[in-house]
Amino acid sequence: MLEIKDLHKSYGKLVALDGVDLRVSKGETVVIMGPSGCGKSTLIRCVNRLTEPDTGTILLGGKNVLSLNGRELQNLRRNVGFVFQQFNLIGRLTVLENVMFHLVLGGMNQDEARVKGRLALEKVGLRSTEDRRPHELSGGQQQRVGIARALVTNPEIMLWDEPTASLDPILVGEVLEVMEELVKTTATTMVIVTHEVSFALRVAERIVFMDKGQVVEQGAPSKVFENPQSDIARLYRKLLVN
């Protein structure tokens, strides 16, 4: 499904990605963990070209992502659901509009888009708030709108960039619940960046540890936590034990 090879990215002198290789199979749920600043966001943003990598290759569903342009790139992006840490909702649009406007702009007619939008909102438990504006919602609700927006196109792959990191601890639960439900009920390929260790343990088929722009260890959760090879993995195990 997704194949990343020798990906490099620097911001000026700062090396954010230093030769990353990663393969994700269709339907797989992969959790990426690592300390702040190790390049997780940069990595998944490269997948749908929100960030342009310097060198390397990315194949998604057989297509060479880095060679796409214009319309092809837009089509690819519609097939990739992206959930942001800061939700990134359009402030002036209502909840329903936020979830459906890109369908309409992509060529779908209004009514169909509205039906799909409501369906997606239902999946995240937010049917009743469709006429409100994002700022009238709690953080947890806003992030669930973000999730609905990402999944409304039925994407083949969903990329999650620390979806709960900017939430109140009390609100984290409702979002994780929705995520877990999604992982269980859909066949979508998931690449999730998160620090929620126990969540990772529950849903991940594979955990990838990153440090300083490189993948340092990966494997099944039971394996990497029971027998960590890298310092990072050991650190996360400590978190789990506590």
Next chain:
Amino acid sequence: MLVFFRDGFYKDLIILLVLTVIVGAVFSQGIAWAIDTYFGDTLDGMIGEYGEYDVILHIREEAKETALRELERIGEESFPGYRVNQTLTIAGQANFFFGFPDAYRTREVLESITSYFGAVPGINGYTLMVEPSVLIRGVHPAAREDVREQIEELEGVKFVVKDGNNLVIVLLNEDWISGVTKKIEDILQQYQILELRFPMGFEVDTQEVGDQALAILHAQNTTGEDVYKNVTSAEYGEDLDAFLKTLVEMRDFLGSYASQVRIIPEPGVELGVGELILLEDDLTIEVTGMYGDLVEAMIVEGSPVQSTDRIVQKGYRYRNDGERGEFIGDVEIENERYRLAYAVDESLRLLAELEELSVQASTAVDNAEAVLTTFQEALMQLEVLQVQMRQLNEGIASGEAKSSGEQFLVTLLLNGLFQTLAQGVINTGEESLDSLQNLDIEEMRKSLAGISTQISNVQEIDVTAIMEQIGFVRDTLPDLNDAEIGQSIRLINTYLAGQVIPGERVQLLIQGKPLDAKVFETIFQEELENPYLHTYSTSVGMVSPDARGEVFRILKEVRSIVAGMLSIIFTMIVLILDHATIFSTLKYVRACERPDKRGWKRLFNPLFFLGGTLGTVILTSVYYLSRSQIPFFSLPFVVLLGFVLGVLIVAFAERFSPVHSMELMAGQSLGLSNVQIMREVVIPPSRPGLLNILNRFKQQF
């Protein structure tokens, strides 16, 4: 980054650009036109139609009602068909426009304004504004009649009016203006005034020198065709002389009023006039004169402590960095101003004391009079007593007294008593009494009365009023500090430097080939043996533009300048409201791009070029479409200004219009095209400009 335009946003941008230019031109020209119309109308209302009025009468504001009645009376009586209109009142002066009917618009009437209107209440002078006319200012009296005669001969000239030092050439109609003006200039050009000035203090017999100079001119005159006249007169230009003299007086007065500063340089210290010296107390002084050991200076910054005593401070050289340099010597400061203030204060106190004293003195005189009266009474009683005593004594001595035994006893007793009394109190009795009697009580009374009158005179003087007056004088003593005085003196000096201080002056009228003043300066200096004289050349009059034409020309200029300013402002507003949004987005997009630029491409940011071009296109089009014209703004300058504005907007785009990078990124991740991102995500929440308004037609959500 420029890929951004490929999917159609450039169309939006072009529509925006065209609309911007149209709106800008309409806006700038519209406002300028409105200003133009407004002023034009106001002006017509103020000075009437062309040729409607002939004279402006300046009248003190408080008299304007009576004046108007009087003007109407004069008009009806002497100029039937007259027009009068009261216009602006400026600085307490009302201005009445008066128009004569054609029959009265003659040289005689216009040269007799004063005799017709001199008795109008509150009149304060007049200004001729006959139209159409040409005005010649400052016509030299020596050439006036000559010039006048020649001008009256010109075709198109109706008559010539002398108005003070000016000549007003009234024309048949306005078509003659430029032609006649040209000819008048030719006439004036035949004349020249050569002026010889001697510096102040040179006492010369100007007539004699004038004749000498004339002789020199004649000697130099080769052709013999030209006419030279000695036209030296004391009157011409007296005002300026008086003004300059006043300035000199004022400077000297200020100088004496400032603190007197003397420097006592340390041995070996060299100072120069104009040098700055720093003192303690943050004072700065400037050396103004050096007379051997005596070095004078004035304070140019700071105020010395207020003291009537001499202040001595240490002086240091003023270094270029404003810090103190080496010690140069002691500096003494004496302040006459403070002394004066002190003296005034003291005299005020004296007056207060005097008033107090006069009250006390008058009481004292009253008391003295009472004492005198008592004293006189006592003296009279004493006299009576003395007479009785004498009689008694005599009686006793002669034995003539036929008294009973009792009487005798009493007398004896009394006598003894009185002896004792007289001895004890007034010493040797009679002598003292006599000297007492010798006191001239009446004289004393008289002088006492004199004093009393003087005191009451003193009391009648209104001391309080005097004190108030003196207090007033003290308070109005110019409230200048030394630094201000220093600055004023410098200022006056700078002005005077450009002026010839009035001195003696000789004027020669030259008719014919103009002479070079500089050449003749040398000749005169040699021949008249005076190296200090200067020679100047002046014309005998200057043609001034028609006042109204001038006003309209200025108005037109103002209109173009206003339109120009508005074009610039409009361009800035448009760039800030609309284009900053686009540029901040483009800058963000560019920053996210793969940095595959090599070499110069990395340094060259096409955004700045794009911004500059946009700025140029908008400003240049709006500027020229609105017919703007700012002095010194040539086409290349306008183009450059537009470019600079555009580049500045690109440089500060995020400040004017911050990028909502999160929404933008969401748009990208949802697979929107760039034009969709602009229309749906970036522009709607941006500032409400043309772009925002235009976008509403395209926006789907």
